[in-house]
Amino acid sequence: MNPTGILVTGVGLALPGASRPADLLRSAPTAGEPAVDPAAVLGRRGLRYKDRASQLALCAARDGLRAAGLLADELTVPGGSVGVVVSSNLGNLDTVCGVADEIRELGVNGISPMGLPNASSNVIASSVAIRYGLRGPNLMVCNGATSGLDAVYWGAAMVAAGRAERILVVGVETRNRWVSGLSGAPEEQLLDGAVALVLERAEAAEARGAVGTAVLGRYARGAGEERCLDRLLDGSGEAPVAWFVPEGGPSTGRLAADVPRSDLSEVFGRSSGALGVLQCAAATGWFAANGADGRRPVLVTSGTDRDDAVAGFLLTPVGAAG
């Protein structure tokens, strides 16, 4: 259940108010920061018919692949060795609901055929693969509150199973009237951004001289936070040095009160399927900013007792993996 020996070898960000992993430790809300402009980041070519979620994912993906040393002018490794896992719950609601409106209003002859790929929820993952030539497994995870951490888990599982040497994991959500209307959250409270992580088999990273910024540790999924943490923190490892908590805060007082807690959704907006990836990226930022405290891990959890499950991950500093 727990793939081990898997490194985070790159982090990519397409977020307002953060350009490096350590920036994810900011406590001031990003409301008021300029939105990411994909055309300014990537150039206009190839973006025209992409939905906003795919555009943001393409930005974070490029940043992450570059940070991992996998992308210069082109890929530095065979495309078949790189897979993609994307997490997003709400990414294509704009197309789905917008087209349904247009059909009622104009009939099917009045809609643009260019919307077709965006009606399928996996358009984000395939768009990333196509743009960067990533021909390994390509997976779209839409799993609710825990989706981002589940995506990291399945990315690691595919590496462990030998289906790819490395997996680019992206979490993305967008801000628009459809997401706002369906979720009931005001637009300004919604995340509009993407985060990417490169997960890589330690031997594969070593073979190309890449270093990791964190090691993936244990993952667990449980019915509620208590059950999830029972599985994650069974006393066999060291106590976490920090906790990135779920949106809305933790349900339990499980960790010592002096362990810093951070709710990233208060800084970057309600993140839904992007949250878990954002949290793992922030854990690498924690190690970058604070250094390693022995082997003590950073704990990240998504989902609350009100959701269908709570998922959690432990990440440890590089060189301290047990």
Place this chain on the structure above:
Amino acid sequence: MTAALPVEPGTLSQAVVGLGAVTSMGEGVDEVFDALCAGRSGRAELRGFDRSRFRAQHAYEIDDRPAGGGDVPGRATRWLVRAIEEAARDAGLGEDLAEVPILIGTGLRELRSAELKWRDGAEFDLAALHFGTALRARFGAVRTYTFSNACSASLYALALGSDLLAAHGADAVIVAGVDTLTESMYGLLDRVHMEPPDRVRPFDRDRKGVLMGDGAAAVVLRRDGARPGGRVRGRLRSVHVNCDAYHVTAPDPDGVAEAVRGAHRLAGVKPEDIDLVLLHGTGTLLNDEAEATAIGRVFGPHTGSPLMTAVKSMTGHTSGGSGLLSLIVALRSLESGRVPPTVGLRTPVAEAADFRFVQGTSALAELRLAQVDAFGFGGVNAVAVVERADQ
């Protein structure tokens, strides 16, 4: 905390011990398989949407909406639950699935319900867009995963479920697939057809395109060495997954061929060992050509050897659930020797001229190994190899 290790090619043989299916032609694996063998289709005039808004007028729906017209949210979830109930019962898993991982492959999740909420104000909570919420309520299930991988979603889920068992992450895994028509997808497909199709005719020269279908499918996989339970309905020998990285909707024969070769390699079999191919066969102009070209390349001189069929001629394109539905049909065909026909296929396209299609009526044959194809938008390919149970 043992790390998973890649499975040595040719060594995988996981028992499939439970099957479940819900389709437009009926419900329950036996009823569905009998209907397919009889060449019975679930095709009917479009019932869920306002027909005046579309050019295409047909689909393969499960019309379980309340009398009096109008669509309701949550239908896909209800079929999924019933397919899982059947498979879990078949496998003797009981009602409490708290510790059984359930992996769901879907193209369109509950997006139809989102359309109904957005446009018509229907009651629907976004927490039910993925299926874990309903599966927790019904089965106490916690290790639930919704993968939205277009039309290969359920075979992608099967690959991940198989890996999980191989890594000793569970003794049994439920893999399921489900989809219902969304108005946005039905309408966009309608929009891109040159002329509206009135039926799905895979690999036929006169095919006009694809029409969507409703359905759900579920299987229970059991780990080798796990405590026996349930009748073995067949064995999973491999699932290979990849991505063309070529185009958002058009398939690439190279990527498809690589997926087929990968599935054979993982299973440790050669093209001449395959007795039956359940083709993806959507009836789309480009897809059928690409699939036929890829199969021809991989099978070479053995292209005319296996029996071939495509059940979307009767189920419609059940999107993310279609791969697993085909896999269930393959297992029942291996078990019974009966292979359903590709209804509506009269003259195959040039690329498939050498294929040994089952046409007209069902075929009877002694079969051991079957290949199951599923390919999706974005070039997400998944191919499985399954074996008859008594091997």
